Amino acid sequence: MSGDHGRGDSQVNSGSKGSDTHKHKDKHKDKEHRHKDHKKDKEREKFKHSNSEHKEHSEKKHRDKDKERLKHSDSSSDKHRQKHKDRDKDKRREEKIQSSHLEKPKREKENGYVRDRSPAGIKSEPEEDNGFYPSPQHNKSSRQEYDDEEYEYKPKKVKLEHDKKAKKRKHEYDEDEEDEGIKHKKKIKDKKGTDGKKVKKEEEEKWKWWEEERYTDGSKWRFLEHKGPVFAPPYEPLPGKVKFYYGGKPMKLSAPAEEVATFFAKMLDHEYTTKDIFRKNFFKDWRKEMTSEEKSVITDLNKCDFSEMSEYFKAQSEARKQMSKEEKQKIKEENERLLQEYGFCIMDNHKERIGNFRIEPPGLFRGRGDHPKMGMLKRRIRPEDIIINCSKDSKHPKPPPGTKWKEVRHDNKVTWLASWTENIQGSIKYIMLNPSSRIKGEKDWQKYETARRLKKCVDRIRAQYREDWKSKEMRIRQRAVALYFIDKLALRAGNEKEEGETADTVGCCSLRVEHIKLYPKLDDQEYVVEFDFLGKDSIRYYNKIPVEKRVFKNLQLFLENKQPEDDLFDRLNTSILNKHLQELMDGLTAKVFRTYNASITLQQQLKELTCCNFKPVLLSCIPVYLYCTDRCHYTRVCSLNLGEQQRRGKLMTASQQRSYRTTEPTGPWPFFATTRELRPKHLRSPCKIFRTRSMRNKINYQQPGSS
């Protein structure tokens, strides 16, 4: 059964152009009407029966009226559509920014992997808080055997060392630093000197975190020390000769206004700056930075001439390209120095690479698709905005002289090192570790393990949702059809989004009537559903796919008496769906289907397409695409980021190894091959494996069947 689930999807990158066709005619007028945040009604009614009461929601009157007419929603349950749109967002954001995060103990859910609960709760007092992982060298015995049937992570033995002195830690840190820092440089040298032995030795020294046990108490670490983030360099005013003109006349701007103007000038060649929303948002925010005189003069963006600024930046970037080798080397060294100083942290007793240790610099917000906030000013983040997370007994990072952190906290239930609240959407941004870190790798591993468990019960789950297509209850039918789409078409869950805050994109649960078309017959196929919507990142999803008759009939039912802007699945949301999935399998959520189906597809395709008896595990950052000639579509099967060192040395980090595990049990460990090793001789003709990004771009623009 699993075999017949071909992904018939095709993504067509349409950008904002595509989205135009998706706009509702009366989008603004009717904002209220089709706001996606309205909550679905309490679901009580039986599909057939309906004597339920009609809840009144005055704001939704029109819509509710329509709903009332729905044959199938007879029972009453009009959607409960509570609006909160009109809330004062700014106020909320303000509050959000001001309110400090509360440290709440959270129950760690391990997706069902770790069932044991270690009694070793973690203590927060420095004297008692110095548990270190047993070092890998001394922990060989804890090596995990891979067993498909009963694979489980074992709980990490939590060794608590009392009173680990800062001195000792410092010592280890230094040692580590020396170790890693020198190692890194050495490695490069060795590479150059083709000294294979040393490299090999270093490979062996790599920390095999996956052979160790994991925390089971929900804590993510015992000890965390880092140097804090690197801030964006301060604004450097333009040289006097570079002028801004307003209405043809040169005008000297105040530094804050000039800085924001340079953000615009730097984007002048970009299509963004021609978009009305972008210009409007930019101008509004820019004016906030102006002095009152500037504000009184500069009233029309069209009269602003940034071209001299723009030319200046172009010249600068040109000059950068033309720099001498020495100069370039100097910059490289400086970057390396910053990386060495701020790019690593000590988590438990290992030095780990930080993913993004630089704070996002100020600039203009570039949303994707038709984002209502594009062009808004992303403000400069100051130390006062930053919450630092580290262990109490670590050497806390120092804020830049004369500044303070917003807060220093010690929450080992989370993985981030620093966070701040961003001003565009009011969301929180984090500084976290690199994918090669233990903490990311474990999570990744766990993800694939969950997918592997799904493999064991996917037949049951599919049988179940097929059965549910016949349910008496509308909500169950909707749930079952949605799940079928998620499984068959690899659609995303599709959360509801707050209108006006983001681009109008949807996923499965948030599909609207206008996003599908039903064709009882199309060409020589029956029961064809045509999907046309903007998904994540406003990438257009366009697909025509034949579905089973029952699904088709259900869809017809769901569409009855609905307006184009109404929800297709009006009795469903991601929360309902995921709760259901959780009951079907521990740890199962909608996204697991994507992981599972991508993995199984990769595996099947490799099996089908390769003729050597080996399991290639793709080892480079090159995205690999498999072309399924029978279905006329391409599937992106994988890509990953491999660090420079690994790439050069052809080493694979643990997390990368995990990333490439597919749902099939791999035995002790698969034979690894890189994409480069996946040569034509390994392939069955006439299959095609594409590995280039340029190919991906071609693929993305390709309509299904048009190849």
Added chain:
DNA sequence: AGACTAACTTAGTACAATTGCA
């Protein structure tokens, strides 16, 4: 039950670095 949102994963884009071809 729904609103809110913290925390984390996924994924596109820009540009730097590297490769490969004439």
Added chain:
DNA sequence: TGCAATTGTACTAAGTTAGTCT
């Protein structure tokens, strides 16, 4: 060997999920 094409990496936007509060 020089330049165009391709690939790698950093950055950060846009998702998902689950916990908590009302």
